[in-house]
Amino acid sequence: MNKKVIALLLCTLLCFAMASSFVLIAEAVDHHCPGHDCHICLELKASLSLLNSMFLVVIAAFSVAAIAGPAHLLLKNRLVTGRGNTLVSLKVQLTI
Numbered sequence: 107m108n109k110k111v112i113a114l115l116l117c118t119l120l121c122f123a124m125a126s127s128f129v130l131i132a133e134a135v136d137h138h139c140p141g142h143d144c145h146i147c148l149e150l151k152a153s154l155s156l157l158n159s160m161f162l163v164v165i166a167a168f169s170v171a172a173i174a175g176p177a178h179l180l181l182k183n184r185l186v187t188g189r190g191n192t193l194v195s196l197k198v199q200l201t202i
């Protein structure tokens with residue numbers, strides 16, 4: 107299976123889990139709570155825990171992408187040319 111299809115399926119699953127958590131929280135936030143051992147409160151805690159975890163995962167993914175993206179381009183450029191770009195390799199003419 108193609109990597110893009112797998113990534114799309116995982117992203118769809120992640121979005122569905124987050125959306126269902128939001129809906130559950132929105133519907134159950136003002137429930138009549140009997141107090142101790144309330145199953146709705148347990149579901150709310152689980153949903154909040156899921157959303158907190160997903161938030162941390164998204165922040166970590168963006169952080170890695172922000173660091174790895176430019177580093178990858180820099181390394182790719184050095185591997186292709188054997189060295190970094192210079193004015194000579196770029197064929198820049200300096201005129202006075």
Ligand SMILES: [Zn+2]
Pocket residue numbers: 137138139140141144145146147
């Ligand atoms: Zn409750």
